[in-house]
Amino acid sequence: MARILITSAIPYINGIKHLGNLIGSQLPADLYARYMRARGNEVLFLCATDEHGTPAELAAAKAGKPVAEYCAEMWQVQDRLGKGFRLSFDHFGRSSSPQNHKLTQHFAGKLAEAGLIREVSEKQVYSNADGRFLPDRYIEGTCPNCGYDKARGDQCENCTKQLDPTDLINPRSAISGSTDLEVRETKHLYLRQSAMRDRLREWIDSKTDWPVLTTSIARKWLDDGDGLQDRGITRDLDWGIPVKKGDQDWPGMEGKVFYVWFDAPIEYIACAAEWVDAGKGDDWERWWRTDKGAEDVAYVQFMGKDNVPFHTLSFPSTILGSGEPWKLVDYIKSFNYLNYDGGQFSTSQGRGVFMDQALEILPPDYWRWWLLSHAPETSDSEFTWEAFQQDVNKDLADVLGNFVSRITKFCRSKFGEVVPEGGTYGPQETALIAELQQRLDRYQAHMDAIEVRKAAAELRAIWVAGNEYLQAAGPWTVFKEDPDRAAAITRFALNLIPFYAGLSAPFIPDAAATMAGAMGVEPTWPDSAEAALHALPGGHPFTVPDVLFAKIADEDREEWAARFSGVRT
């Protein structure tokens, strides 16, 4: 039995996440967590909301609420939706938790002790009307290069020229539109990542089994230009973790908070502390401190590709630089993006299907299956309503659901709602057991390697094998001359249901529970195909379950396609 620590990239608090966000980290992380638990491993699966930063403050202001209240409410919404999708977090925390405050301040103190923090005085644009410093992106003006009048302070979207906010003609606040801006001097802390460069490179180079998508992004940052740059880790904001050196004040840093990307990954650790404080566990350090029992933990992170630099460089800088024996990530699984009907999903533009809407129209298993079996592992992938309808109807309703339906109903009509006795397994059953064992081995290998789409394809093939068997064995014909043989075939086919339930549970937990429940058992991972297909003896009662997956009708698809074609208001 292994011990596996799994974290999903923590979703930003600002609004409800869309299906692209879901398949980019939380859903595959959940698949892996469920699988590893089913295999008998000890798993700690953590996620949280990422609550700090300018967008959270602005979203709260727009909602007319204090930011703490806004975040607390949005946490509840995200927690509820996560449960709706059956995300099996051991704890769903908050980066604004007291545990994260303490830990973030602790890390900053340790980094300062190690001489890895330097103070930098810099000039930044301040908006008097908004009462805040403005990040470059929140300053708009006319591009000096092309004359585009909505250029942002970091880059002109029209001509793609990199800009400084001071380059803009007629600069104004993107928040209020105010032109009452001034340049102010402000002091910030920088993490000396440049001093960590060799250690980081050595660490990245040791990760030969990581996907190219992950290591190439890390190397680019290490080597581009003058190499890895120091990074500002504080901001002039109200909402965030106050800058402190451990539990001591930090002279000159009064009123400032840590940058959201500094405290967000630390929440992975703090979340474990929250898990203990919530009474769900009793020792979080054995998951995170290699001097306190975590040396044998395998730590796997899931994230979208845009998150990779922060997980391969920034966060490891924090960990390594602290000089303390914290657990570093062992494997990073990163994902590309899911597009929606020819364009990107967009939270800010309200484009696509969002988690709350998805659950309003269909149960979570439909989404889980489609999204996971089309996970954007090698490149961006695309959601269309036609593909979704077609795939879900075929895979879930026709192949799996109908298999359960046809054999349970056949048995009920010929033998009653009890696994029939009599007859013995013959060559057909032996052959199928051998095939299923091979497929089981492959399925497990794909799941171990976190090859999500390949695992889904193999699972589907396992379902198909049941229909092939029934067609070839034809118990409805055999029954007429040899009821005993028909009983054996039926018994064998009924035994496939709990087998399928166990294997399918990581993908479609609700349907798996229904299938197993109908057969009067719990979904469990099979030791072998041989053992699993002898599990239910003759005489074992069962019930015919309701239709597992109702099909998506053309009218439904058309209605949804129309309903979600515009932008969310």
Place this chain on the structure above:
RNA sequence: GGGCCUGUAGCUCAAUUGGUUAGAGCAGAGCGCUCAUAACGCUUUGGUUGCAGGUUCGAGUCCUGCCGGGCCUACCA
């Protein structure tokens, strides 16, 4: 502009990392079955691997150039 990823059947994806005749699923066509959610099974049509060169006994895979799509580019997160 720079870096990286990507382009394979109508659609979604494979191809043991340079090795026989490029494979699956869906969709399409034909046949079969009648237990089942008009479901299932079998057979089958379909490819100049974005384009043009090059290296090699051999290229989807490596190199060069071009074309298209994507991500990042350090103060959005």
